[in-house]
Amino acid sequence: MRTLRRKRKPGKPSGDLPLFLDVADRIAAMIATGGYRAGQRLPSIRRLSESYRVAVATALDACTELERRGLVEAKPRSGFYVRPSRDPIRQASALGELLATGGDRGAIPFLMASGHERDMLALDTAAPDVSLTPLAEFRTVFARAIRKHPRDAAAYTFPPGHPVLRQAIARRLVDAGCSVAPDDVVVTSGASEALLLALRAVTKAEDTVAVESPTYYGMLHVMRNLGLFAAEVPTDPETGMRVDALASLLAKRRIAACFLMPNFNNPLGSRMPPENVRALVHLLADAGVPMIEDDANGELGFSAARPTAAKSYDRRGLVMLCGTVTKTLAPGCRIGWLLPGIHKAKVMDLQWTTTVGPSSPSQLAVAEYFTSSACDRHLRAFRGVVMRNMELFKRAIGRHFPPGTTVSRPSGGLVLWIGLPKGVNADRLHRAALVEKIAIMPGTLFSAEGSYDDHVRLCFAVPWSSAVEAALARLGRLCEAELERHAAAS
């Protein structure tokens, strides 16, 4: 059954490369791309001969060839070591690629990767900087979870998720006015999977989903990839989606679902008054249209009481609430949840085809966290930090940005929505900021129609420092430069 695999050169029908050269090429490729790093010892000749299915002598020939090429060096009685590259292959830079392509709005992977290259000040993601997450608690709850549930941690946790976590989530949602049972909860891999499952359960390609304007760019990205259309509904910067505007949209065309962040729209930070939320839930229920409620910011309000979720007004099982611990514990957990209402069977069926649910240790760790006092303690402290940060950001923007700049007045969440003076383009500012190693979100991402090229979003959940103040000052100067360019051009 064993065959010698020979490398085929493109254009040559049969490669007659000596076998040791083939092996040397393949090890060289590993070195070039970082599979074996400078200073590292290669596997032993014996091990290489097993891995590449060649004789020991051939493996040795391959290493000798690599030595000849200057890629490795032999150390007596130790083996072959990868030499530091004299002409290092430069890693393709996501930032370079983004700047070169002009920042295609659909290119979320490049955008996010570029915002998180080394030395970048990341003000783009609406999630806490890791230094603001409870790292000690994080380690504790993972250790405790695996110790308490050694078998459950290693085993599959099939949809809808681990009962102890579903129970903890159901209890936590009492604060949002929701009386839900553990059986009403499906645990997901972050809010992302929750949004995906909710959308896939109630829509099909070519359908139209009503959204706030502006709305969370991640949802628009999911919708694009599922072939869905967005209908943007006028949204008040402080009181959220306009109920009358949604009503006239529903009267005009078929809407498959409505996606909403009543407590606290991303990027606006708006909070819908409870009477509007209730009216909207009833309006949609009367039309038989499911609501997908993004509650990722629900626990991040700036007033003491956690606001009521739209789900709490749901009597027909048509509101699908999506939540996450990304902002309240740590993004790395990838734990979210979906209350699928009447669509539970479909959602569970779909989850069997996406992930079969998130990591069991993560599920158990979050259950530990939710049932410990550390959770509310951290949230209180964290809210204090971000509210103080928000004030500091606002003051710095007031000082450093040119006249004509507007700043949102969020009721919760982790971001500011900045209106730029006429003449400053968000996409240009975004790219100029990246060059200065500051990552921000251009407003155009928050609209399916590419509106908001006069807005950017800034996340203030980073530790405040003089470096942050200096970065905001730099952003202000970039705006001024744009204004001057604009004035010169017109």
Added chain:
Amino acid sequence: MRTLRRKRKPGKPSGDLPLFLDVADRIAAMIATGGYRAGQRLPSIRRLSESYRVAVATALDACTELERRGLVEAKPRSGFYVRPSRDPIRQASALGELLATGGDRGAIPFLMASGHERDMLALDTAAPDVSLTPLAEFRTVFARAIRKHPRDAAAYTFPPGHPVLRQAIARRLVDAGCSVAPDDVVVTSGASEALLLALRAVTKAEDTVAVESPTYYGMLHVMRNLGLFAAEVPTDPETGMRVDALASLLAKRRIAACFLMPNFNNPLGSRMPPENVRALVHLLADAGVPMIEDDANGELGFSAARPTAAKSYDRRGLVMLCGTVTKTLAPGCRIGWLLPGIHKAKVMDLQWTTTVGPSSPSQLAVAEYFTSSACDRHLRAFRGVVMRNMELFKRAIGRHFPPGTTVSRPSGGLVLWIGLPKGVNADRLHRAALVEKIAIMPGTLFSAEGSYDDHVRLCFAVPWSSAVEAALARLGRLCEAELERHAAAS
């Protein structure tokens, strides 16, 4: 902004229920559905008043009402405790539902849930019983990973996944004959997400995908949910998909992708000879058709050397290899990988809309595991156990099943494919076995056309015991009963 939420009774336009009764109803619902369990203390009156946004007196009235109903009891200076239910609400049983509906082939959630109810002997899932996973190592690698990378564990790990894990995966694949770089790897939430991303990257609804026959039911499930069709290609029980049969299929109709398990088909355990694999890779490359290679069983061969993956013959980036640690470390990790070849940009774009990647602690823990000696040590021991188990299963089946039963001769993997004597129906046997608390997989799941109603799949990765032997004997008796029923009917 605060409003009192009142419960609306169906059919009554405005509920005038006193507030304390509303709160009592909602707590009662939590008790009925397991949100608060028998013996547990309810949250304090103060806490309840905050949670339900009512006065302390109202929360107290609600608890008194629950006491009157016999649902809770007051303990002096301690609080209210949930009483054991006198008339316990029976949990909806997935098994009951499955048996009632007659076992709809699409109902994977019910099927899997029923196979994992309490006291069930689970021979259905093709994954190791948790007692055969390296539990001590599992705990160690998680603890070590979070200690070594406290910040990375808590932070987002954006697509394509953590570099240390991608490097470890690339190295591990050298044994499969693949020279891939860390940048060629996308880390996924188990093989499930890998299969989903691969399929979504290269197909659209209504497309046809060529598959082995029989093939992995999970893939058929994903395909159904994406609106794809399966073209089943004749497959030899020992040498896998017939290359000539695929060639004539390709000549006849447009095939968007080919899904294949060269090393070791699930459920057959077949291994394609390397020359067939190479021929198939070239055949597909010439036709420009991507191959999705499921390598979940790649490290579970019964001979010493790890077989060559189809990906190792890929020169055009058209083979998308999917792997996982589900069978080699533990299913609970939910760590898999995809080598997306030329479709990397699309795959990463899609992953931003599915999960944004798996849990960071899981990624780091698997990287620890792959770079420790424990990994290969466990694999050697595990393979020994499963090979011995396979022999024990075969012998027991030979002893207990009626004449006419056939058993596959797998070259690797964790399952046996059992041909039933004429007259024994797989779906009936499956349901009868569930009643006897034995979960098996009916063969009909492994075909889009519902073929194989004369086969069942048994997983032998469970600790061998007299209970397992007794279960196999019971299955044999169920077959005999079916034969008698069949003889009487005809």
